[in-house]
Amino acid sequence: MPIVGVQANFVVLVPSTPSGIPNNSVFVDSTNGNAATFKDNTGATTVVTNPAASFLSKQMQAYGPIPVNSPVSKRTDGYIELADANAVGGMDLIGWNTQAAIAMGDLITVICVGPNLVGAITGLGFAVGDEVYVSETGGYTNDPSTLTNMDAIIKVGVADCAAGVASATATDLVCFPDVVAST
Numbered sequence: 001m002p003i004v005g006v007q008a009n010f011v012v013l014v015p016s017t018p019s020g021i022p023n024n025s026v027f028v029d030s031t032n033g034n035a036a037t038f039k040d041n042t043g044a045t046t047v048v049t050n051p052a053a054s055f056l057s058k059q060m061q062a063y064g065p066i067p068v069n070s071p072v073s074k075r076t077d078g079y080i081e082l083a084d085a086n087a088v089g090g091m092d093l094i095g096w097n098t099q100a101a102i103a104m105g106d107l108i109t110v111i112c113v114g115p116n117l118v119g120a121i122t123g124l125g126f127a128v129g130d131e132v133y134v135s136e137t138g139g140y141t142n143d144p145s146t147l148t149n150m151d152a153i154i155k156v157g158v159a160d161c162a163a164g165v166a167s168a169t170a171t172d173l174v175c176f177p178d179v180v181a182s183t
Helices: 051-055
Strands: 025-029 035-039 045-047 057-061 071-074 080-082 093-097 107-112 131-134 153-160 172-181
Touching: 057 093
Parallel strands: none
Antiparallel strands: 025 035, 035 045, 057 107, 071 080, 071 093, 093 107, 131 153, 153 172
16 A cells, blocks of 8 residues: 655645545535534544534624624524624623624634534424423423423523524524523
8 A cells, every 4th residue: 555645734625515525535514514524434424623622612604793702692593793781682692702703704613601512403493592491201392381380491592503604494502501490
């Protein structure tokens, strides 16, 4: 087997879909928030990052300019904006940005208020920004009025879109549990 060496200051990887990448390759996965990814000899993919580091951070798109290290809130269209204690949309704190956003659509890293569970609520009918509660069956609900008098009302977090895109379709759950009421 020949041994080949490559020496360079950097390599630019263009975001691609896993289906277009050959096995045994490292690539930037455009379907997974542009995460650095390894595709093994079976075609299975694994994100090449420290899971603990990415568990609390997430790439999000800005609605407009946002100074670095600002509290940000999630809009129902999936964009983030400066948090604002006296604006209805601005009260939905999702975290703090670690990069400045200059214009609408800028992709910046946000340290979430709690762990981001990727795909936890995919297909369950949640909208981005919905408060998510534990249901009576151990699942999730966005309607605490469905819980009976003997139930605890436990908010587990907020519905969010996938990393790297601004979308009104909720797939992820940013967790920050709060017992709203208990019997």
